[in-house]
Amino acid sequence: MKILYKNSIDELILLAMESDIARKGDYLLIHDEKINKKMIVQIYNEEYLSSQSLIEDIVKDEVVVASSVENLHDPLDIGKLSRMIRDARLFRTKIRASIDSESKFSNEITWLPSRVDSKINRMRISEINNLVKRTGIYSIHLGNSGWDDEQFEIFADDLDGKLNIVTGKKESGKSHLTKLLIKALVEYGAFVIVMDLNNEYGGLAWNRDGTQSALHKQITILEPGDGLGFSLDYCGKAAISSMLKNALDMPAASLREFIRIWDWLENKNTLDIEALGNAINTWNTNELVRDALISRYHSICSSGLFVGTPTVNHEGLRFESLTARKNQGLALILNMGKAMPVVRRMIVELVLTKVVELLGRDIIPPIFLFAEEAHLYVRDTYWEDIITRMRHFGIYATFITNQPDAISDGIYRQVDNIFLFNFTNDTDLDKISKVSLADSDTVKSIVRTLPQRQCLVIGKVVRDLPMVAKITSSNLMALGQTKTFFKAKASVQGISSIT
Ligand SMILES: Nc1ncnc2c1ncn2[C@@H]1O[C@H](COP(=O)(O)OP(=O)(O)OP(=O)(O)O)[C@@H](O)[C@H]1O
Numbered sequence: 001m002k003i004l005y006k007n008s009i010d011e012l013i014l015l016a017m018e019s020d021i022a023r024k025g026d027y028l029l030i031h032d033e034k035i036n037k038k039m040i041v042q043i044y045n046e047e048y049l050s051s052q053s054l055i056e057d058i059v060k061d062e063v064v065v066a067s068s069v070e071n072l073h074d075p076l077d078i079g080k081l082s083r084m085i086r087d088a089r090l091f092r093t094k095i096r097a098s099i100d101s102e103s104k105f106s107n108e109i110t111w112l113p114s115r116v117d118s119k120i121n122r123m124r125i126s127e128i129n130n131l132v133k134r135t136g137i138y139s140i141h142l143g144n145s146g147w148d149d150e151q152f153e154i155f156a157d158d159l160d161g162k163l164n165i166v167t168g169k170k171e172s173g174k175s176h177l178t179k180l181l182i183k184a185l186v187e188y189g190a191f192v193i194v195m196d197l198n199n200e201y202g203g204l205a206w207n208r209d210g211t212q213s214a215l216h217k218q219i220t221i222l223e224p225g226d227g228l229g230f231s232l233d234y235c236g237k238a239a240i241s242s243m244l245k246n247a248l249d250m251p252a253a254s255l256r257e258f259i260r261i262w263d264w265l266e267n268k269n270t271l272d273i274e275a276l277g278n279a280i281n282t283w284n285t286n287e288l289v290r291d292a293l294i295s296r297y298h299s300i301c302s303s304g305l306f307v308g309t310p311t312v313n314h315e316g317l318r319f320e321s322l323t324a325r326k327n328q329g330l331a332l333i334l335n336m337g338k339a340m341p342v343v344r345r346m347i348v349e350l351v352l353t354k355v356v357e358l359l360g361r362d363i364i365p366p367i368f369l370f371a372e373e374a375h376l377y378v379r380d381t382y383w384e385d386i387i388t389r390m391r392h393f394g395i396y397a398t399f400i401t402n403q404p405d406a407i408s409d410g411i412y413r414q415v416d417n418i419f420l421f422n423f424t425n426d427t428d429l430d431k432i433s434k435v436s437l438a439d440s441d442t443v444k445s446i447v448r449t450l451p452q453r454q455c456l457v458i459g460k461v462v463r464d465l466p467m468v469a470k471i472t473s474s475n476l477m478a479l480g481q482t483k484t485f486f487k488a489k490a491s492v493q494g495i496s497s498i499t
């Protein structure tokens with residue numbers, strides 16, 4: 001490889017011959033031996049070397065070959081040279097960093113390597129890691145770098161306290177990667193809450209062959225009516241009021257009346273679902289307010305999110321008991337696949353307000369929150385709340401979505417890590433290239449051609465050097481595949497050719 005020219009402020013174009021093997025996303029080290037400085041560049045695109053005369057030559061040659069009957073006489077094998085030139089490629093690279101003669105690493109590049117004296121070699125992931133000191137205690141193995149012998153890992157330390165986004169088109173492997181992250185976090189003892197829209201994360205408890213996974217005891221699957229039920233008392237006035245206001249659109253006047261009823265029941269020590277219903281029916285108030293209260297009460301009852309009078313054996317869900325019992329790490333999977341949209345919003349309001357309250361009182365450890373397609377059930381303002389206010393309380397969010405434009409720019413501005421799978425749609429690519437932490441040429445060019453199950457990792461986990469990772473498969477049970485009609489039909493008929 002040789003340096004050909006510099007294109008813009010941060011772009012070097014390299015000439016590669018047939019034997020120079022490197023791929024998009026690879027890092028190259030350009031060592032200028034004369035001044036003993038090194039430059040790190042990343043390939044973001046590969047093209048043919050093409051000039052008008054080269055193209056004319058290729059056409060002429062084809063015409064000659066097609067029209068001549070006898071073999072061309074070429075004793076000096078000139079044709080080989082010309083074939084090599086035709087197969088020469090250009091690597092478009094972005095300058096990422098430089099290492100000066102004292103081995104000091106910096107992102108400031110104010111020099112140009114020599115075209116004559118520079119040696120260019122592909123960098124291994126381990127070399128890059130050493131250079132940028134990408135190490136940590138809690139390693140998460142994600143796969144390889146695309147070269148089979150190079151493992152790719154990130155560190156849970158770099159997810160701690162951070163905001164992450166996993167995005168890519170449908171079926172690109174987002175949920176699979178998220179499961180790997182959750183598995184590792186739980187193994188390291190973290191407390192994870194997953195808002196699961198496709199009821200697929202329960203698969204973390206099982207191996208593919210149907211046996212229990214190593215994580216089995218640390219996975220708790222909750223769903224409205226089945227484990228995900230709170231007592232009114234535990235939720236508290238604040239959480240219930242915010243649920244009524246934000247998820248059930250309760251008008252202010254009715255909310256004030258509700259709070260009066262609540263206080264009255266609390267004073268009488270009879271705060272439970274049944275007593276609340278009776279009180280609403282007999283409360284002395286105007287008809288409009290009563291109607292508003294009754295309709296919300298029905299939503300509360302039919303949501304399945306509340307247990308009746310708490311008993312010793314059945315006190316409803318308490319986050320602090322779960323974290324205390326499973327101090328080895330825990331993933332709390334909130335199955336919302338079958339819940340109505342309004343119930344999903346109620347779950348989010350209740351869970352987040354309660355968890356923030358418990359975190360504020362230091363009763364539970366910080367939480368890693370994974371939200372799939374959160375725009376479908378999280379209020380717009382909540383997004384920003386989660387990343388600003390809640391982050392300080394100890395809720396570290398990862399949003400998983402196939403619609404990058406569903407996430408507001410305010411959030412992108414604060415994001416620490418992005419796991420970017422393939423996008424081919426121009427609108428999505430434009431959006432993600434504008435807001436991501438890497439330059440838009442790299443994102444557009446690499447992401448457009450990423451194969452399924454490979455992703456571009458950007459941000460703090462890779463010390464701001466974007467890297468392509470081929471995500472490993474896992475032995476965990478994969479739930480949540482798209483349900484198909486013909487596959488089901490074929491299996492009923494015993495046809496195995498459709499897989
Ligand atoms: N690295 C991988 N190795 C093996 N299988 C994988 C890998 N990544 C994804 N898969 C499989 O490919 C399928 C689609 O992956 P996944 O459900 O993660 O995609 P997705 O991006 O979350 O899709 P959707 O947008 O529909 O939610 C799943 O069956 C999953 O098990």
Ligand SMILES: [Mg+2]
Pocket residue numbers: 174175176
């Ligand atoms: Mg998914």
